[in-house]
Amino acid sequence: MVNDLISAIILAIIQGVTEWLPISSSGHLVLFQSFLGFEGGLLFEVALHFGTLAAVFVYFGKDIMDIIKDFFSGKWNTENGKIGWLLIIASVPAALIGFFSRNIYEKVLTNFGIVALGFGVTGLLLFIASFVSVGKKEKKLSYGNSFVIGIFQALAIIPGISRSGATISSGIFFGLSEKAAMRFAFLLSIPIIFGANILVIGNNVLPQELIWATLVSFFVGLLTIHIMFKYVLVKRKNFRWFGLYALLLALAIGVWMIIK
Numbered sequence: 379m380v381n382d383l384i385s386a387i388i389l390a391i392i393q394g395v396t397e398w399l400p401i402s403s404s405g406h407l408v409l410f411q412s413f414l415g416f417e418g419g420l421l422f423e424v425a426l427h428f429g430t431l432a433a434v435f436v437y438f439g440k441d442i443m444d445i446i447k448d449f450f451s452g453k454w455n456t457e458n459g460k461i462g463w464l465l466i467i468a469s470v471p472a473a474l475i476g477f478f479s480r481n482i483y484e485k486v487l488t489n490f491g492i493v494a495l496g497f498g499v500t501g502l503l504l505f506i507a508s509f510v511s512v513g514k515k516e517k518k519l520s521y522g523n524s525f526v527i528g529i530f531q532a533l534a535i536i537p538g539i540s541r542s543g544a545t546i547s548s549g550i551f552f553g554l555s556e557k558a559a560m561r562f563a564f565l566l567s568i569p570i571i572f573g574a575n576i577l578v579i580g581n582n583v584l585p586q587e588l589i590w591a592t593l594v595s596f597f598v599g600l601l602t603i604h605i606m607f608k609y610v611l612v613k614r615k616n617f618r619w620f621g622l623y624a625l626l627l628a629l630a631i632g633v634w635m636i637i638k
Contacts, residue, residue, distance in 0.1 A: 385416035390591045393426040394433070394598025398564070398606050400543030400620050401627075402500055403430075405493050408537050409631075412490075418591075424575045425588040429595030431571045434564050437603045441565065464562070467521055468528035469569045475532040476574055490635055496538020497628035503530075504621030507547035508614055517553030519562065527552070531566060538628070541567065543620065546611065556612050564603065 392410055396403040407426075411417060435442065441458075448454075449462030519527075530548040534541035542563050549559030584592075610616055 382416060385414040386418060386422070386591060387594060388414065389416065389418065389422075390426055390429070390594035391598050394430060394595040395602050397427075397430040397567075397595075397599055398433075398542060398602045400500065400504055400540045400546060400611070400617070401624055402496060402534070402538050402540040402543070404534070405496055405500075405538035405540075408490075408493050420578050421584060422588060422591060424579050425584055425591045426595045427571055427575050428584070429592040430599040431568065431575070432592070432596045433599035433603055434567055436600060437607075438561070438565060441561070442568070445565075461562075461565070464519055464521065464524040465566055465569065468524040468531065468562075468566050469573075471525065471528040472532040472535070472570045473573060476535055476570070477577070479535060490631055492536060493538040494628045494631035494635070496536045497624045497631065498538075499533070499536075500538060500540045500543045501621045501623075501625030501628060503547040504543055504617045504624065507550045508617035508621060510550050510614070512555075512614065513553055516555045516558065519549075519552065519554065523552045524562075527562070527566070531563075531570065538624075540624070541570075543624075547617070550614070556614055557607070560607055560611055564607075 389407060389410055392406050393403050396406045407423065445458045445462045445465075448456045448459040451459075453459045454463060527545055527548045530544040531541055533539045533544055542560075545563035545566055546556075546559045549562055550556070554562070
């Protein structure tokens with residue numbers, strides 16, 4: 379029981395950190411659940427994701443309220459109103475792919491070869507993004523570009539492909555600044571994480587004993603968002619260190635599979 383509790387706390391911390399680092403929370407949860415010999419189940423993972431979801435709600439609370447206010451007031455010509463539409467459009471690919479692939483997700487989740495491939499893709503995306511030159515004038519997202527970013531987000535259904543890494547990198551490919559790409563990526567996490575959790579939990583209710591897991595991932599996630607948004611991912615060159623980590627991790631998993 380004690381070992382299970384320690385393992386669960388470790389996983390809650392990992393979720394809080396890796397959800398907002400561009401290195402794939404799902405991939406790390408797969409790895410650490412295997413190494414720790416702990417299987418929390420779908421409800422446990424939902425509890426963890428609700429914690430990191432609450433963190434982005436708190437951190438970007440004012441932005442979210444402004445977007446909701448303008449969008450539902452029909453003020454679609456304002457910046458916040460347009461962002462509302464951009465977020466909806468960008469959410470479509472992941473919603474469709476997630477819905478139709480939900481029956482094969484668990485099989486994919488336990489395949490270490492796919493996890494290694496996912497980390498490799500993440501590493502390449504981050505490396506490329508780190509070398510994209512900063513334009514003289516920051517570009518604005520179009521509806522078409524937001525849909526493509528949504529496709530990149532949809533790739534994160536594969537464990538090892540980082541949702542934040544894929545969406546931030548694709549935003550940079552379209553000329554966004556680091557902060558603008560992060561802000562859009564983090565806001566874009568809300569509908570997809572919320573929708574995925576509702577789809578998984580269905581009519582069930584999260585057990586009260588899992589509230590602590592939600593709280594741990596919430597506080598760790600909140601701190602991680604702040605550090606990433608204020609200090610780390612504001613410099614494009616820092617992306618390559620996360621890319622290098624993901625590529626080395628992919629290589630390590632591949633070697634481990636061969637010698638196992």
